[in-house]
Amino acid sequence: MYAGTADRATGSEPSMPEGPMVDLHGVDVTFESKARTVHALSAIDLTIERGEFLTIAGPSGCGKSTLLRVVAGLTATAAGEVALRGTPVVGPRRDVGFVFQRAALLDWRNARDNILFQAEMRGLPKVWARRRADELIEMTGLTGFEKAMPFELSGGMQQRVSLCRALLHEPDVLLMDEPFGALDALTRENMNVELRRIWEATGMTVVLVTHSVAEAVYLASRAVVMGPRPGRIIEEFTVGIPGHREYEPTLENPEFHRIAGRIRELLGSTATAD
Amino acid sequence: MTQQAEQAPPTPRARTPKPSGGTRGRGAQSPYTLAYPLAFLALLLVAWFLVTLGGLVAPYILPSPVDTWKAFTDNAAYLWTHTLVTTMETVVGFVIAAVVGVLVAVFMVYSPTLERTFYPLILFAQVIPKIAIAPLFVVWLGFGASPKILVAVLMAFFPVVISGISGLRSVDPELLELTSTMGASRLKTFWKVRFPAALPELLSGLKIAATLAVTGAVVGEFVGANSGLGYVILQANGNIDTAMLFAALIIMSALGVLLFAIIHVAEMFLIPWHASHRNRG
Numbered sequence: 416m417y418a419g420t421a422d423r424a425t426g427s428e429p430s431m432p433e434g435p436m437v438d439l440h441g442v443d444v445t446f447e448s449k450a451r452t453v454h455a456l457s458a459i460d461l462t463i464e465r466g467e468f469l470t471i472a473g474p475s476g477c478g479k480s481t482l483l484r485v486v487a488g489l490t491a492t493a494a495g496e497v498a499l500r501g502t503p504v505v506g507p508r509r510d511v512g513f514v515f516q517r518a519a520l521l522d523w524r525n526a527r528d529n530i531l532f533q534a535e536m537r538g539l540p541k542v543w544a545r546r547r548a549d550e551l552i553e554m555t556g557l558t559g560f561e562k563a564m565p566f567e568l569s570g571g572m573q574q575r576v577s578l579c580r581a582l583l584h585e586p587d588v589l590l591m592d593e594p595f596g597a598l599d600a601l602t603r604e605n606m607n608v609e610l611r612r613i614w615e616a617t618g619m620t621v622v623l624v625t626h627s628v629a630e631a632v633y634l635a636s637r638a639v640v641m642g643p644r645p646g647r648i649i650e651e652f653t654v655g656i657p658g659h660r661e662y663e664p665t666l667e668n669p670e671f672h673r674i675a676g677r678i679r680e681l682l683g684s685t686a687t688a689d
Numbered sequence: 690m691t692q693q694a695e696q697a698p699p700t701p702r703a704r705t706p707k708p709s710g711g712t713r714g715r716g717a718q719s720p721y722t723l724a725y726p727l728a729f730l731a732l733l734l735v736a737w738f739l740v741t742l743g744g745l746v747a748p749y750i751l752p753s754p755v756d757t758w759k760a761f762t763d764n765a766a767y768l769w770t771h772t773l774v775t776t777m778e779t780v781v782g783f784v785i786a787a788v789v790g791v792l793v794a795v796f797m798v799y800s801p802t803l804e805r806t807f808y809p810l811i812l813f814a815q816v817i818p819k820i821a822i823a824p825l826f827v828v829w830l831g832f833g834a835s836p837k838i839l840v841a842v843l844m845a846f847f848p849v850v851i852s853g854i855s856g857l858r859s860v861d862p863e864l865l866e867l868t869s870t871m872g873a874s875r876l877k878t879f880w881k882v883r884f885p886a887a888l889p890e891l892l893s894g895l896k897i898a899a900t901l902a903v904t905g906a907v908v909g910e911f912v913g914a915n916s917g918l919g920y921v922i923l924q925a926n927g928n929i930d931t932a933m934l935f936a937a938l939i940i941m942s943a944l945g946v947l948l949f950a951i952i953h954v955a956e957m958f959l960i961p962w963h964a965s966h967r968n969r970g
Contacts, residue, residue, distance in 0.1 A: 537871050
């Protein structure tokens with residue numbers, strides 16, 4: 416029942432093909448305006464395995480958001496191949512969950528109904544969707560805020576609602592575009608810890624774009640660093656800090672220091688970033 | 690809104706108190722407190738009374754409040770009949786303008802070609818002085834209610850279209866991208882996202898449209914009518930019955946204010962979530 420409903424949710428074939436979750440080959444993206452052509456992404460090769468937490472770090476304008484949008488089918492490519500779960504991406508994909516930097520909630524719906532919006536638009540069974548929403552509300556610490564309207568919620572709480580909405584239909588991959596970029600430092604740390612905990616508990620595939628080095632390393636099982644003009648992948652790191660990651664100890668881990676230091680160097684050589 | 694949500698699916702936590710922001714009881718403190726405008730109105734009435742008291746101004750120029758009140762009471766039935774006529778023309782004109790205006794806005798938002806084609810024409814129709822084309826409508830449609838309704842429609846139409854277009858465009862583009870990953874039809878996206886997002890601006894436009902519809906109906910009556918408040922004013926003017934003229938004017942303003950108020954109340958139910966209707970501290 417559960418799996419069957421999830422299939423209906425994502426519109427996927429019953430038998431899931433094995434292989435990487437996301438596969439990009441020689442992907443180019445260009446934005447044309449009257450004045451000039453901007454090369455947003457150039458010759459991107461990237462494979463994301465199932466269950467990976469991949470973070471993409473880079474300075475502003477390096478095309479990291481564009482890369483995420485390409486995976487979701489929100490931005491068209493000029494060249495190259497993009498595949499998600501083995502099927503080519505040719506338009507907006509239904510088997511993803513997307514979280515933007517701004518929560519982008521419906522102002523006229525309370526937190527719970529904003530989460531259920533995902534189910535309504537997909538026409539998922541109501542009873543199932545409500546149970547799933549309640550699970551997510553509990554998992555993300557929104558209990559007690561179900562009836563709150565977006566304007567009554569803090570930025571962090573709004574982003575939790577947005578995260579629940581993105582997870583409601585049990586997507587194969589969660590795509591997050593600087594999801595905590597607009598939050599204050601402390602809230603951001605808390606959200607990082609919770610997101611990591613959720614990932615550890617569920618083992619889903621997450622791709623998260625950020626310009627924070629600490630966020631990129633703390634969360635990632637693998638971190639990719641991009642450079643600008645044209646947007647390309649400069650280097651990637653496997654973050655070998657196994658198991659559960661407490662926040663403070665992880666930040667003091669030598670592996671964290673080594674990778675974070677190296678990423679800072681890379682970003683410093685391409686542009687100034689934090 | 691809160692009551693509505695309470696009826697929604699029963700869940701174990703349905704009655705958990707809201708920890709943030711507290712409960713925001715609506716209507717507890719209306720921004721339209723009537724005390725101030727009423728006090729000012731009373732002041733105006735007193736000033737009006739004093740000016741007319743000593744015979745400073747001839748009654749045919751400025752009738753006293755008492756004379757005006759007498760004009761009301763002596764001609765209550767007559768005024769009521771004509772008020773009903775104008776009200777009918779106004780409301781029918783407003784409703785037509787609202788429905789057609791919203792439809793036109795929707796089509797123009799979804800089709801750039803339609804917008805390019807019709808926007809200049811709508812603007813052209815707007816800048817023509819309505820009072821100048823009203824006689825034409827009488828020629829075309831006769832002396833019945835239809836030419837008045839048509840003028841009311843023309844007056845009220847423009848703010849509905851403009852506010853509708855701008856409201857429908859005000860939707861968060863990221864929200865639209867999100868719905869594209871949900872595989873929902875355009876119709877569903879319209880009803881669940883675009884239309885609710887457009888409501889605040891649309892309702893502002895409807896408020897303006899309601900007051901303009903009254904003007905439109907009366908302008909239509911000025912040109913050729915044997916009933917309605919515009920007709921009453923022309924008659925009173927011919928008889929130099931200024932008190933009656935004042936009475937008709939007051940009814941007209943009341944009609945406009947009433948329509949405005951109805952939409953304002955509708956707003957409190959339709960968009961309680963919007964910044965303009967949250968309780969102001």
